Amino acid sequence: MKTVHTIKELRSIVAQQRKKGQRIVFVPTMGNLHEGHISLVTEGLTHGDFVITSIFVNPMQFGANEDLDSYPRTLEQDQQKLSQAGNHLVFAPSAKEIYPQGMDNQSKVIVPDITEFHCGASRPGHFTGVSTVVMMLFNMVQPDVAIFGQKDFQQLAVIRKMVKDLFMPIQIIGLPTARDPDGLAKSSRNGYLSEEERAIAPRLSDIINLTGQKIQAGARDFTALSREAESLLLDNQFKPDYFNIVDSETLKPAAQTTESITILAAAYLGDTRLIDNITI
Template sequence: MNTVHTIKELRSIVAQQRKKGQRIVFVPTMGNLHEGHIALVTEGLSHGDFVITSIFVNPLQFGANEDLDAYPRTLEQDQQKLADAGNHLVFAPSANEIYPQGMESQSKVIVPELTELHCGASRPGHFTGVSTVVTMLFNMIQPDVAIFGEKDYQQLAVIRKMVKDLFMPIEIIGLPTARDTDGLAKSSRNGYLSPEERAIAPRLYEIINLTAEKIRQGQRDFTQLTREAESLLKEHHFKPDYFNIADSSTLELADKTTQSITILAAAFLGGTRLIDNLTI
């Protein structure tokens, strides 16, 4: 497995693989890889011949008071995990390589509507940063397939819409959320949790499941269900960011006529922001 740090090197290797008739699969990450990321790579191997994983902590998607500087960078460990998984190429650029003119003058890709609620409401500009850097990476690599995790449900929906709207010839595949045995969604940010917080963290998914079961049983007062869920989160020492019952396709808040429902939630546990979701 090779690792490159420049767009020139990346494109040279991609061109070589194209000449061989290889089908290119791309897995974008911010590094600090866990089993969920590795599952994306493993899935990618079944969809193509040459898997490229990027490791780039994208400053454009972090807000002014978010954890950009503290975000863990573990390139050597990540490289070993990827090599063991059968990944073929790592692209690990610097911020200067991606934004040579700085971020203020960077052209941006904006996906409307889907980005206005949920994480988009509480993290202004976040999804513009995501859609912009993913578009740039797609243009550098021009993959046939790209693999994303469903833990970031809204992000996946944004990417799907962007690819469709901009006629990008890329197949987008979503992989179910990887979880620890107690149900907690695997996330690089789980490493920020204290042992006491880690013991509490699975309650987020439990409360989502409890709400889902109430909906399956026929309850349709989504405002009341949301209040009950937020109250339970507070009882377990979470600070709710949002707990939304939404239309799975549009991500607009669900009503009594909504056929497919996704519960999306974000909550702080100490200083760590956790997100999770469940589609009914």
């Protein structure tokens, strides 16, 4: 496995693989990799011949008071995990390489409507940062397939819409959320949790699952169900950001006739913001 840090090096290697007729698979990450990330690489090996993983903590998707500076950067450990998983190339650029003119002078990709609620409402500008950097990375790598986790359900929906709207010839694959044995969704930010908070954290998925069970049993007052869930979160030391029951396709509020329902939730536990979801 090789690691490159410049777009020129990346494109040279991609061109070599293309000449061999190889199918390119891309896994974009921000590093500090856990088993969920590695499962994306493992899946990628079944969809193509050459797997490229990017590691880039994208400053454009962080808000002014968010954790850009403290976000864990563990390139050496990430390289070891990726090599063991069979990944072929790591692209680990600097912010200067990605934004040579600075972010203020960077053209941006805005995906309308679907970015305006849930995490989009809580983190203004976040999804513009995501869609912009993913578009840039897609243009650099030019993959046949790109693989993402479903823990960031809204992010995946945003990327699917961007690819569809802009007629990009890339197959987008979403994989189920990787979880610890106690049900907590794996996340790089879980490392921020204290020992006490880590013991409480799985209750977020418990409350989401409980709400899902009520819906499956026939409950259809989604507003009341969301309020009940937020109350349970407060009782369990969380500070709810949102708890929304939505149409899985549109991410708009679910209706009585909605066939596929997704529960999206975000909540703070101490200073750590956790997100999770299930689809019913």
